[in-house]
Amino acid sequence: RNHESLFKEFDVALEPNHTVLDILYTLKENYDPTLSFRSMCRAGICGTCGVKVNSKPVLACKTKVRELEHPITIEPLDNLPIIKDLVVDHSVLMERLKKLRVWYEPLGSNLQTFKTNPMVDKSFECIACGLCDASCPVFLTNQDFGGPMSFLRIYKLTQDPRHSKREDSLLRVKDGHLQLCTHCKNCSMVCPLGLMPESIIKFEEAELIKKGLISQNLSNSFDFF
Numbered sequence: 001r002n003h004e005s006l007f008k009e010f011d012v013a014l015e016p017n018h019t020v021l022d023i024l025y026t027l028k029e030n031y032d033p034t035l036s037f038r039s040m041c042r043a044g045i046c047g048t049c050g051v052k053v054n055s056k057p058v059l060a061c062k063t064k065v066r067e068l069e070h071p072i073t074i075e076p077l078d079n080l081p082i083i084k085d086l087v088v089d090h091s092v093l094m095e096r097l098k099k100l101r102v103w104y105e106p107l108g109s110n111l112q113t114f115k116t117n118p119m120v121d122k123s124f125e126c127i128a129c130g131l132c133d134a135s136c137p138v139f140l141t142n143q144d145f146g147g148p149m150s151f152l153r154i155y156k157l158t159q160d161p162r163h164s165k166r167e168d169s170l171l172r173v174k175d176g177h178l179q180l181c182t183h184c185k186n187c188s189m190v191c192p193l194g195l196m197p198e199s200i201i202k203f204e205e206a207e208l209i210k211k212g213l214i215s216q217n218l219s220n221s222f223d224f225f
């Protein structure tokens with residue numbers, strides 16, 4: 001994806017049930033021991049194995065060869081610095097979470113649970129794979145954007161009565177320039193868990209408008225300052 005980009009071609013015998021991660025291990029074991037990529041659980045849980053396959057961000061361990069057009073092109077995720085080969089720097093994702101303070105600050109009460117709804121449940125289920133951020137066009141022009149992963153994960157904090165800083169979390173959503181979202185829905189299309197970050201962004205946007213924190217005509221704009 002830059003002047004130093006390098007593609008290598010391999011001719012590998014594949015079974016339809018092989019995953020992209022199986023391909024990567026086959027390449028490493030039989031063709032190029034220097035090839036670097038990430039994986040841990042091999043079961044779609046840890047979120048570490050994200051790569052771009054035939055131009056789409058996917059989890060390598062959950063993507064079967066039979067679902068793909070051939071030849072198969074495997075690249076590192078967009079919008080994240082490359083460390084080596086297919087390994088990208090996930091600390092950028094963590095910095096985005098830190099910037100919006102996406103963590104609980106509990107009330108000093110005994111409240112243990114709260115009644116969630118399906119959208120709040122989605123906010124709890126995110127595995128922080130970053131595929132949504134890798135697909136987001138806003139980062140092409142604005143690195144201060146909070147990103148779909150942070151906006152999805154902060155949603156539970158804006159709704160959970162056990163969190164002592166719900167209003168503050170909503171303000172952080174505004175500070176993350178949520179209104180720069182173009183609602184292209186790329187993030188919802190690539191999320192391997194079907195968590196629909198774009199729908200959650202719409203909920204947050206509606207709440208910001210209701211509270212007078214952003215104006216209707218600013219939301220959904222292409223104003224890049």
Ligand code: SF4
Pocket residue numbers: 132135136137138147148180181182183184185186187188197198201
């Ligand atoms: S819907 Fe918004 S947050 Fe999601 S990829 Fe598009 S611009 Fe980014």
Ligand code: SF4
Pocket residue numbers: 125126127128129130131132133148149152190191192193194195197
């Ligand atoms: S919202 Fe989906 S795509 Fe984005 S980080 Fe969470 S699990 Fe991954």
Ligand code: FES
Pocket residue numbers: 038039040041042043044045046047048049050059060061062
């Ligand atoms: S290796 Fe854990 S999600 Fe793919």
